[in-house]
Amino acid sequence: MNFPENFLWGGATAANQLEGASQEGGKGLNLADVLPGGKSRLKLLSQPGFDFEMDTEKFTYPNHEAIDFYHRYKEDIALFAEMGFKVFRMSIAWSRIFPNGDELEPNEEGLAFYDRVFDELHKYGIEPLVTIAHYETPLHLIKEYGGWKNRKLIEFFERYVTVIFNRYKDKVKYWLTFNEINGATHFPLFGLGFSATSEESRLQESFQGLHHQFVASAIAVKLGHQIIPGSQIGNMLIYAPTYSYDSNPENVMHALEDGRIFNFFCGDVQVRGEYPTFINRYFKENDIKIEMHEGDLETIKEGTVDFISFSYYMSRTEKKQKTPEEVGEGNLIGGVKNPFLKASDWGWEIDPTGLRVALNELYDRYQKPLMVVENGLGAYDKVEEDGSINDDYRIDYLRDHIKAMGEAVEDGVDLIGYTSWGCIDLVSASSGEYSKRYGFIYVDKHDDGSGTLERSRKKSFYWYKDVISSNGEKL
Numbered sequence: 239m240n241f242p243e244n245f246l247w248g249g250a251t252a253a254n255q256l257e258g259a260s261q262e263g264g265k266g267l268n269l270a271d272v273l274p275g276g277k278s279r280l281k282l283l284s285q286p287g288f289d290f291e292m293d294t295e296k297f298t299y300p301n302h303e304a305i306d307f308y309h310r311y312k313e314d315i316a317l318f319a320e321m322g323f324k325v326f327r328m329s330i331a332w333s334r335i336f337p338n339g340d341e342l343e344p345n346e347e348g349l350a351f352y353d354r355v356f357d358e359l360h361k362y363g364i365e366p367l368v369t370i371a372h373y374e375t376p377l378h379l380i381k382e383y384g385g386w387k388n389r390k391l392i393e394f395f396e397r398y399v400t401v402i403f404n405r406y407k408d409k410v411k412y413w414l415t416f417n418e419i420n421g422a423t424h425f426p427l428f429g430l431g432f433s434a435t436s437e438e439s440r441l442q443e444s445f446q447g448l449h450h451q452f453v454a455s456a457i458a459v460k461l462g463h464q465i466i467p468g469s470q471i472g473n474m475l476i477y478a479p480t481y482s483y484d485s486n487p488e489n490v491m492h493a494l495e496d497g498r499i500f501n502f503f504c505g506d507v508q509v510r511g512e513y514p515t516f517i518n519r520y521f522k523e524n525d526i527k528i529e530m531h532e533g534d535l536e537t538i539k540e541g542t543v544d545f546i547s548f549s550y551y552m553s554r555t556e557k558k559q560k561t562p563e564e565v566g567e568g569n570l571i572g573g574v575k576n577p578f579l580k581a582s583d584w585g586w587e588i589d590p591t592g593l594r595v596a597l598n599e600l601y602d603r604y605q606k607p608l609m610v611v612e613n614g615l616g617a618y619d620k621v622e623e624d625g626s627i628n629d630d631y632r633i634d635y636l637r638d639h640i641k642a643m644g645e646a647v648e649d650g651v652d653l654i655g656y657t658s659w660g661c662i663d664l665v666s667a668s669s670g671e672y673s674k675r676y677g678f679i680y681v682d683k684h685d686d687g688s689g690t691l692e693r694s695r696k697k698s699f700y701w702y703k704d705v706i707s708s709n710g711e712k713l
């Protein structure tokens with residue numbers, strides 16, 4: 239495998255799924271803090287009408303404690319360093335910096351926490367890659383302002399990024415604006431911080447919210463370049479190459495239309511700095527009208543990203559007319575079952591070649607450096623009597639995906655890094671479970687809340703260490 243020299247190997251996380259200490263250090267509550275644990279979470283995420291109130295008698299709230307990285311970051315970073323990480327993807331929890339989101343002054347204790355984390359990473363020569371917003375909008379902005387539906391959030395976000403860029407300008411070079419920004423139309427609750435008013439209004443509200451995020455993201459890119467010369471600021475997409483179910487031209491056209499709205503619309507705006515022409519017809523047919531302010535399109539044009547990052551878990555297979563039996567169960571973004579693919583225990587179809595397709599599609603379209611910032615297998619792990627965890631299934635999954643990346647590099651794609659998702663076990667975003675594990679590092683914590691939070695190395699830990707030290711040769 240021909241990975242470039244200085245390839246950024248590492249792992250990825252998000253504050254809300256990792257840190258815990260949800261009400262320590264002056265932190266305010268955010269969206270993830272009010273999402274109940276368990277499989278019902280996925281339903282809540284896509285349905286209108288979530289009310290953001292906690293009911294601790296009925297539900298658990300696993301993100302409150304998560305895996306307690308807040309207190310254990312030194313031990314965890316030492317383990318990342320032992321694997322040889324070059325980069326560590328993490329997010330800053332906005333509500334640690336601005337507990338309500340709309341204050342004028344930041345919370346010093348929150349800022350100091352990330353100083354300590356960045357210093358610890360640099361101690362081992364690990365580059366932080368920081369997501370500015372990863373599904374953790376401050377709760378107050380959701381309740382008082384209606385989340386990203388409200389244009390006011392652009393102003394609050396600008397204040398937040400100005401503070402973090404100034405504070406960490408000597409410590410962080412790589413930044414990502416909004417996590418999986420294009421997931422918004424499927425799950426407005428996650429990225430946009432509101433639950434659609436009704437199924438009918440979901441698209442209108444989501445695209446309006448997205449417009450606000452495009453402007454906010456462009457402002458962040460411009461500010462980042464001013465405050466941190468040499469910084470690299472990327473967007474972040476959830477990417478699922480969309481295949482036609484068969485060669486029926488009707489299905490091919492349907493897959494193309496669906497695929498480009500999901501995969502390319504946000505990228506076109508953030509990378510090319512323009513709304514793509516194909517969206518006009520879609521807006522018209524769905525009666526979507528975007529309210530823009532003067533200067534928005536200019537801001538978007540001036541704030542295009544330096545590189546593109548994306549998560550890759552699955553491809554999607556589309557067909558114009560689908561029967562309920564054909565619909566893929568766990569597939570987060572719809573589509574039908576692909577007869578050529580197996581699925582994970584959560585029904586996510588496993589398709590390493592799809593990653594090569596994704597990399598080629600993105601590079602053909604944009605010719606910008608690419609980074610795969612999430613990829614991995616959520617699986618149940620078993621701890622043997624001697625304490626070992628033999629996660630060969632995870633090794634197989636990752637090996638196949640890394641091979642596919644190597645092929646894409648051979649194809650000529652400018653790929654600069656890979657951070658596998660959940661390098662240490664953490665709370666699942668879509669189901670709030672601990673038992674859906676992705677890590678090289680096992681965390682003793684379970685869905686019923688029991689567990690010591692003790693860390694241990696899985697078989698994949700040693701495997702990934704070799705992958706990194708051989709720059710992808712030893713798979």
Ligand code: BGP
Nearest residue numbers: 252417418616665666667668669
């Ligand atoms: C992405 C999110 C992550 C993450 C991952 C795995 O959509 O950006 O936050 O959790 O998916 O998903 P899950 O945790 O639901 O298995």
